[in-house]
Amino acid sequence: MKYNFDEKIDRTQTISIKWSPERWQQMYGESDIIPMGIADMDFKVSPAIARAVSKRAAHETYGYGYPSDEYLQACVDWQERRNHWKIKPEWIVYTPGVNMALVCGVEMYTEPGDSVIIQSPVYYPYYDYVLGTGRKVAFNPLLNKDGRYEMNFEELEKLAQDPKTKFMILCSPHNPVGRTWSKEELKRVGQICADHDVMIAVDEIHSDLILGPEAFVPYATVSEEMAQSCIICTSPSKSFNLAGLLVSDIIIPNDKIREAFIKKMAPYYLWPGNFGAVAQIAAYRESEDWLEELLCYLRGNAKYIADFIAQRMPEVKYHIPESTYLAWLDFRGLGMSNDELWNFMLHEAKVATDHGAMFGPNGEGDGFQRLNFACPRQQLEEALSRIEGAIKRRS
Ligand SMILES: Cc1ncc(COP(=O)(O)O)c(C=O)c1O
Incomplete structure (x- = not known):
């Protein structure tokens, strides 16, 4: 691979809506969470984009x-x-x-x-x-x-x-x-x-x-x-x-x-x-090759989730998406209400996913969570391990 999608980047000082501990505290009452919601990626942009933006910034x-x-x-x-x-x-x-x-x-x-x-x-x-x-x-x-x-x-x-x-x-x-x-x-x-x-x-x-x-x-x-x-x-x-x-x-x-x-x-x-x-x-x-490598990495992450779930948390259901970097996870097997599931994710697993009920207000999203897997694999592994641990502590 020419590009390193495994690199962990600290985004907390970038006024990022996804990576703001101050906002986590206000919204969730938690500061130690892994944000796996908001649909942007925890990767650097392609070098060509970084160069173009830096050049433009340098013009002042x-x-x-x-x-x-x-x-x-x-x-x-x-x-x-x-x-x-x-x-x-x-x-x-x-x-x-x-x-x-x-x-x-x-x-x-x-x-x-x-x-x-x-x-x-x-x-x-x-x-x-x-x-x-x-x-x-x-x-x-x-x-x-x-x-x-x-x-x-x-x-x-x-x-x-x-x-x-x-x-x-x-x-x-x-x-x-x-x-x-x-x-x-x-x-x-x-x-x-x-x-x-x-x-x-x-x-x-x-x-x-x-x-x-x-x-x-x-x-x-x-x-x-x-x-x-x-x-x-x-x-x-x-x-x-x-x-x-x-x-x-x-x-x-x-x-x-x-x-x-x-x-x-x-x-x-x-x-x-x-x-x-x-x-x-x-x-x-100038960034098509970057996109192709990104897609390979995302396919790897999508498959990683499938393997993790099959081996370590079979209570959760997941269908590998044909597109997007979003996993639509079915937690209905845990038998929780929407509120319980929301609290479970935030306060027991300490993973901020997007709450399924928001996507389908008439019940179509009940029991689901949307997890953004456009992140380094290590971060994905940690988030899934936290969810697994929280499920185990309950049983
Ligand atoms: C399906 C879909 N449409 C629109 C948007 C938002 O687009 P924009 O940021 O260009 O307004 C998103 C962002 O996640 C999206 O997933």
């Missing part, structure tokens, strides 16, 4: 940036090379994060009181985009088939038929269950949305993090009709660990939808920050 001028041709072209070339998706630079709209773009999509296509389809369990801010803007969530819970999740197309069709349902947010690949949706699955979603006039935003933020043999299929490549009726949210932030640099690229092939999106964003006067822009270029132009 930090005025407004803009989405330069080089910035846009890096994204265009990345999509073609990695995903065989030919896009045009003018289809890309910069936003300082996917969250903002998704809220914007909800507001553009719905009125307060309308419904937005969300497939739970899912990245919990989706509920905030909808409920926080006075809309309603139309829940289409995923079907858990022995740990592998599938979409419920019959229910999806029923929800889409409701004239109040105007919008859908699809997480592809899906956080937290780690599914890489197949072309056939995406096609069925696209057909249902087209049949019932439901606009869709597809959150492809995890699309570079493919661990299994199933290839990632960009939603807009499935058919021209689907390409012309969607908002696609992409970003280098998950795969290259740039979340703190606030950079995302919203790709909208349809002129009318894109113009409306740009109009909606215009009053915010958003420009890429100096560091986010150079980091994106260095990520997409």
Whole structure:
């Protein structure tokens, strides 16, 4: 391996939301925990990104940036090379994060009181985009088939038929269950949305993090009709660990939808920050070999969890994810309520995972925890050992 993903990095002095003992104390009443929640990685960025950001910092001028041709072209070339998706630079709209773009999509296509389809369990801010803007969530819970999740197309069709349902947010690949949706699955979603006039935003933020043999299929490549009726949210932030640099690229092939999106964003006067822009270029132009090694390491971690659980805590169930660096761990075998499980993780195991119930407020996440395994293996081993020890002390 050219890159050292085993290196342990002290992040406690970096104003990191994940690694702040001060915040742990405030939130959890604990200071000795291992943070395995928040979705950023405990690895250094690629050397090319570090060099580009350092060079930009050394310039000592930090005025407004803009989405330069080089910035846009890096994204265009990345999509073609990695995903065989030919896009045009003018289809890309910069936003300082996917969250903002998704809220914007909800507001553009719905009125307060309308419904937005969300497939739970899912990245919990989706509920905030909808409920926080006075809309309603139309829940289409995923079907858990022995740990592998599938979409419920019959229910999806029923929800889409409701004239109040105007919008859908699809997480592809899906956080937290780690599914890489197949072309056939995406096609069925696209057909249902087209049949019932439901606009869709597809959150492809995890699309570079493919661990299994199933290839990632960009939603807009499935058919021209689907390409012309969607908002696609992409970003280098998950795969290259740039979340703190606030950079995302919203790709909208349809002129009318894109113009409306740009109009909606215009009053915010958003420009890429100096560091986010150079980091994106260095990520997409010079860091592909780093990403490939990262994926090997993550596959090793995903397998490590499977072996650990099989040998040392069979009460827990886990299905190796096809994508993302998130393990969706099923603790239902321990027979605890959600509150008990939360307290158990924090105060007995002293591991801060993300609480499953947040991802599925109607019970779809009950008894689950989401564990971020984008960390050195030693840290993963220590976190799992703490959970194992806590389970043993209970029995
Ligand atoms: C599925 C998904 N969408 C969006 C985000 C947030 O994106 P951003 O930081 O670009 O707003 C995350 C972060 O973990 C995520 O997992």
